[in-house]
Amino acid sequence: MLQVNNIIAEKDRYITGLKKRNISNAEELLNEVIQLDESRKSTQQELDSNLAEANSIAKQIGALMKEGKKDEAEKIKARTSELKQLNKELGEKLNGIQDDLTQKLYNIPNVPNESVPAGNTDEDNVEIKKVGEVPTLNDGAMAHWDLIKKHDIIDFDLGIKITGAGFPVYKGKGARLQRALVNYFLDEAVKAGYSEVQPPIVVNEASGYGTGQLPDKEGQMYHIGEENLFLIPTAEVPITNLYRDVILNEQDLPVKHAGFTPCFRREAGSWGAHVRGLNRLHQFDKVEIVQVRKPEESYQALEEMCAHVEHLLSSLNLPYRILRLCGGDLGFTSALTFDFEVYSAAQGKWLEVSSVSNFETYQANRLKLRYKDENKKSILLHTLNGSAMALPRIIAAILENNQDESGINIPEVLHSYTGFNRI
């Protein structure tokens, strides 16, 4: 969440930034926060000085009791019961103010980076790069949902039987292809300096708040009511939360992690005719890269991460483009996001396969993730993450783009992982 001090110091920039997200009452919102913070301060000052008085009386009583002067002790007790009542009320008032303030801040999204274009929907995202040739397909080329049936490598009906729609079963070469991609992506991440982690795929409420899925996206996560736990929508949540309530030393930086997990998304309200096959699922596999950086390095890190994703896409020979997300399409917690889309030739559609974001201090402030600089001062760090990459749409594009009359060619870099070069 945003820091009140920064809201005060950079109010104009914040208002301009939030307006790019189409928050028309940005100024009003920020003013409310500032006002709440002021009453927080004054209430706390009052409470603190009352507490100081109460503490000092309590000490006096202690001293008097020791000297056996019980009568005198009893006399000054009167004031303390008065203070006690007063402080109870002040304490409740302060808690109320703090809760309001936190709620307000929870519901204000991150301020976009200056380079983020204004815009309302994904139509307004700006294409900044396009790489690779769109393949020409043979006559009778099929979309991946038909190809998987023909070759019997992914079975939606079986998934529906055992779980429900959006939970496919990968079989034979399909299962092997998916595992190959996971291993390939992880190996490439490790080569690029990311250390591998295998986190839990179920997280508690505190973790959900730490990275900002809660309260913003509560309805989008599967919830285990009995234990109050959530199935992760992305490995970003457990991996970034490894650093919740952590103060790092300068020499621990940068932090770079890669992890493979299944991801679970309820996708409430986002189903329709345009979403077929592997294009949108409730459960899918993804390799995620996460970085924790010093503020002054974070945008360079963002470039590194984008370069890594580009490397993966071109090594798989997939045509891709990079989009700079506009204010309206930017994720709640992000300051700047680049989306990577591959062209899936038989559908004739661009499919998002990666999203690389810099959250600046927005998550770190919730996480209380800091480092100590040379002056032993605590500095909030910047967090970043990116998909490297989400599997099903990559598989869809590989199947569609590499098909010929008799089968599908597997990209060369995967051969040693799949053990076969054709389906």
Added chain:
RNA sequence: AGAGGAGUGGCAGAGUGGUCGAAUGCGGCGGUCUUGAAAACCGUUGUACCGCGAGGUACCGGGGGUUCGAAUCCCUCCUCCUCUGCCA
């Protein structure tokens, strides 16, 4: 899952109602000594909020309560350990 025990500063570990933000040891940092290092000795060493500052407040697993006063007593939740049971 049942029974019992325990959660204190970076770590270890004292503290069972007042002067305890907290002994002591280790580690860390600074210094003295030394050609250098080690040892020894001296000093220092948590986080957050408020305040120009002096300073004040809060935090001894989380939350609540008792009391003039809580690390210490009570309730509750969480976590860990031991034994029994179950199990990949």
